[in-house]
Amino acid sequence: xxxxxxxxxxxxxxxxxxxxxxxxxxxxxxxxxxxxxxxxxxxxxxxxxxxxxxxxxxxxxxxxxxxxxxxxxxxxxxxxxxxxxxxxxxxxxxxxxxxxxxxxxxxxxxxxxxxxxxxxxxxxxxxxxxxxxxxxxxxxxxxxxxxxxxxxxxxxxxxxxxxxxxxxxxxxxxxxxxxxxxxxxxxxxxxxxxxxxxxxxxxxxxxxxxxxxxxxxxxxxxxxxxxxxxxxxxxxxxxxxxxxxxxxxxxxxxxxxx
Ligand code: CAA
Numbered sequence: 001x002x003x004x005x006x007x008x009x010x011x012x013x014x015x016x017x018x019x020x021x022x023x024x025x026x027x028x029x030x031x032x033x034x035x036x037x038x039x040x041x042x043x044x045x046x047x048x049x050x051x052x053x054x055x056x057x058x059x060x061x062x063x064x065x066x067x068x069x070x071x072x073x074x075x076x077x078x079x080x081x082x083x084x085x086x087x088x089x090x091x092x093x094x095x096x097x098x099x100x101x102x103x104x105x106x107x108x109x110x111x112x113x114x115x116x117x118x119x120x121x122x123x124x125x126x127x128x129x130x131x132x133x134x135x136x137x138x139x140x141x142x143x144x145x146x147x148x149x150x151x152x153x154x155x156x157x158x159x160x161x162x163x164x165x166x167x168x169x170x171x172x173x174x175x176x177x178x179x180x181x182x183x184x185x186x187x188x189x190x191x192x193x194x195x196x197x198x199x200x201x202x203x204x205x206x207x208x209x210x211x212x213x214x215x216x217x218x219x220x221x222x223x224x225x226x227x228x229x230x231x232x233x234x235x236x237x238x239x240x241x242x243x244x245x246x247x248x249x250x251x252x253x254x255x256x257x258x
Contacts, residue, residue, distance in 0.1 A: 006033040014051040015194040016044045026064035027057045029109045045094045051198035054190045056101040065108025085141045091116045101190035102126045115146040120177040122168040123186035129165030201239035202257040
């Protein structure tokens with residue numbers, strides 16, 4: 001258990017539940033909040049006792065984007081020097097699965113944050129959108145890149161150029177989210193999924209995540225070679241021996257992450 005200014009963490013067995021708490025500003029992602037969030041994620045990623053992570057916000061908002069008040073008077077050179085979105089890249093290098101549990105608004109940086117996670121469980125009232133164009137800018141934390149990869153060029157452009165938000169149901173139809181559940185079941189469902197993943201062999205989970213991320217930005221042969229080597233590497237783990245032995249002995253495996 002740990003409580004920072006904006007980020008609260010609770011352990012549920014081997015799953016970490018990380019909650020963004022800045023309700024009064026619809027969880028707008030100011031610099032201090034993002035620093036705290038990324039530090040927390042990196043600490044949990046390095047913690048051997050943690051197998052999977054769930055990131056959530058509040059009932060009204062997962063996050064309503066970057067903090068507009070904080071950015072309103074910043075000049076272009078200051079923005080470039082600050083390069084505030086560089087720390088977001090650290091989320092991409094987390095080795096453990098990170099599941100977003102999204103209720104309420106996931107707008108702008110909030111939608112980008114959800115997409116930076118590996119999977120998204122949405123509450124039925126959730127809204128996803130990239131409204132930056134409405135305030136005269138554009139996404140700066142991956143919106144044009146991840147949304148396009150996730151839903152395709154035409155649908156991404158419609159969302160990005162109109163700034164209009166879509167419902168959870170529509171997000172599911174477009175392949176942006178894994179599943180839609182009742183609002184009050186959203187975090188529980190994300191935790192359930194996380195617990196299922198937490199039972200698997202950690203090294204296999206890690207290499208599967210790495211291989212899938214590789215598939216997003218490499219040609220097929222490089223990806224196939226990467227996958228094959230990862231597969232062979234798992235033959236050096238005790239968990240591989242245990243997993244195969246348990247199958248042959250018709251019992252559940254007990255994985256130790258070695
Ligand atoms: N930044 C700063 N403050 C924000 C905020 C944001 N992104 N979103 C909401 N807030 C604040 C409001 O200013 C308001 O503060 P006060 O009570 O002090 O006035 C408080 O949160 C509640 O907001 P609303 O009264 O607007 O609440 P609502 O329920 O009527 O509407 C909302 C909620 C639809 C999310 C609306 O607040 C909204 O449209 N927010 C802005 C969304 C947006 O444009 N996001 C993109 C930001 S830019 C970005 O994210 C760039 C990037 O790529 C990272």
